[in-house]
Amino acid sequence: MTAPLEQPLTTRIGPRLLDLPAAVGLDTHLARFGPPPTDLGQLIAWVDSAGLRGRGGARFPTAIKLAAVARRRRAIVVVNATEGEPASIKDKALLHQAPHLVLDGAAAAGAAVGAREIIVAVERSAVATMEAAVAAADERRMAGLERLAVRVVGTPSRYVAGEETALVHWLNGGEAKPTLVPPRPFERGVSGRPTLVDNVETLAHLALIARFGPQWYRRAGTAEDPGTTLVTVTGAVTHPGVYEVEGGSSLAAAIEGAGSAMDDLDAVLVGGHFGSWISATEARQLTLGAGSLGSAGAALGCGALVALPRGACGVAETARITRWMADQNAGQCGPCVHGLPAMAEQLTVMAHGGRAVDHARNELLGLLPEIEGRGACRHPDGVVRLVRSALRVFATEIAEHHHRGPCAPSGPWLPTPSIGGWR
Ligand SMILES: Cc1cc2nc3c(=O)[nH]c(=O)nc-3n(C[C@H](O)[C@H](O)[C@H](O)COP(=O)(O)O)c2cc1C
Ligand code: SF4
Incomplete structure (x- = not known):
């Protein structure tokens, strides 16, 4: 039977996003990554040439969203750590393990779009993750590292609460239910202000692009699927957990890396409850790239992979x-x-x-x-x-x-x- 995701998982994040144990402090973070960059004039162009796409599900180009918010005034950045997908735990794991990297990304994105405030929205039952985010924000404020105000909030435990208009509606005092668009959050969001809603993992990658540039980012992955991506692998695997894999890696390698033989499987659910089933035979031929998964009618989405064993229905x-x-x-x-x-x-x-x-x-x-x-x-x-x-x-x-x-x-x-x- 699958390991319940509430229990601690094998978490092999790294080497890019972090290869250190839980909730690193600011000193350790700075020793590993160096100080955050101060010259962010080229950030949107860098994110564009790095080919960064959102990791919240739709894989929308991040630079297009940044540019749309940057054209407006007095923006707000929302870090989407709601992660309502039950088969995924990568956002909570990343924010818990590398809160400073995520906050670096939010601060860099905030500087690029002219924001004054960052809101970190965490699904409220993830108490340890919220605590890590609050502690990191306090540490940065006391170290004089954070120029923007940072607020950490606990969101309702509902699947659609992470949809961006639902999240904005809830932050504005309503129920966490989607609203009609337009206006989209980038036009009118939290408190009526232009709002950049980005996924936790997207912002962690953005923090690295801001530090090391687009060429460095593209050193991993393929031309079509640059960089790395986090996947949560669960189901019939001996080491369920969060793994960082290169863009365009083989789907079978991700499953086998978590301790399962493809021969023992009937199918793989790619993208979690919002995703698609792929037969084990088909899965052997595919990579995690958008083109390859797309040829089987699937998409990586939030990165949840669930292995279904032979004999299961x-x-x-x-x-x-x-x-x-x-x-x-x-x-x-x-x-x-x-x-x-x-x-x-x-x-x-x-x-x-x-x-x-x-x-x-x-x-x-x-x-x-x-x-x-x-x-x-x-x-x-x-x-x-x-x-x-x-x-x-x-x-x-x-x-x-x-x-x-x-x-x-x-x-x-x-x-x-x-x-x-x-x-
Ligand atoms: C039903 C539904 C649920 C969603 N849940 C989440 C979620 O839990 N976390 C998330 O980051 N994005 C979620 N999204 C996507 C968000 O609406 C939004 O596109 C995303 O946060 C943008 O971040 P990104 O561009 O960095 O991916 C959801 C979308 C839908 C339609
Ligand atoms: S907004 Fe409409 S489509 Fe979306 S979850 Fe609610 S009822 Fe369903």
Whole structure:
């Protein structure tokens, strides 16, 4: 069974982002990385030529967002450490282990966009991570290193609370639910000000680009997928945890590095609950690069990789996480509120097996186009993509369920943590 992510994990972050044990202090940080740069006039151009893309899920080019905020006045930087994805722990691990590197990145981004304040938004049950962030901010203030005001806040434990408009809405005193766009946060965000919302890991990479430049950054990875990226590897692996891998590394190497043989696996879930299933056979041919994963209809997203062993039931796992994702809807859009539970219901019928399977599969296929692209945020689209990938990868199992009934019980292999409120 998968290791619950609340427990300590093997954390092999490094060598780029950090290769030191937990929560390093300012002295150790400065000894390792040197002082933060003061001349940041070229930062946006550097981030652009480094090819840095956001690590919060969509992999949007970071320089474009920086430039959009820099054109406006009196901005705010929000460090998105909400990490609602249950199969991912890389943001919390990174902020806990390297809070100064993340704050360096936020400060550099803040200087580039003319910000006055940094808000570090951490999912509130991650108490140790919040404490590390608060201690680091205090240390920097006392050392006279931080020119911007830094505030650390604890966010609600909901999947969509990390969506940027939801986060901004919550920071403005509302519920952590997505809002209609425009305005996007870069136009009007926290307290009505232009707001740069960036993922924890994005800002750590940005801190290194600000210090060492784009050529250094591109020394790792490939032309299309430069630098390194953090992945959380869980499921049927002997060393679940956070790993730093080069852009364009092999998917199989990431799984095997965490202690699993691809021959023992049925499939890999790439991108977590918002991601796609890939069969173990296909996974052997793929890299973690955008082009390679894209050819299989997948994307690295938040970097969560879950190994599903042979004998486990991918249909039952998909039914369970679809139900959980349905419970995460923000109650605002009909196709999401009604469509996701309906999808979970049909998947549950398919997981139970028997003669109702074919009918349920057809019902499910009919639902997908009714839901996709119809929400105010991309939450339902992520679930539709997950379900489409399950129908493709587990097609044989679904046919067998129809004729032979359900698989033997196994797992659960994917976490479905309890849900908090909206405030
Ligand atoms: C349903 C949903 C949940 C999201 N959750 C997170 C999250 O937990 N952490 C995060 O950094 N981004 C999350 N995002 C993406 C954010 O909206 C935003 O794009 C991201 O924080 C931007 O940072 P980046 O450009 O550095 O990736 C989520 C998006 C969606 C649609
Ligand atoms: S699509 Fe779903 S999660 Fe997104 S705003 Fe609408 S109801 Fe909320």
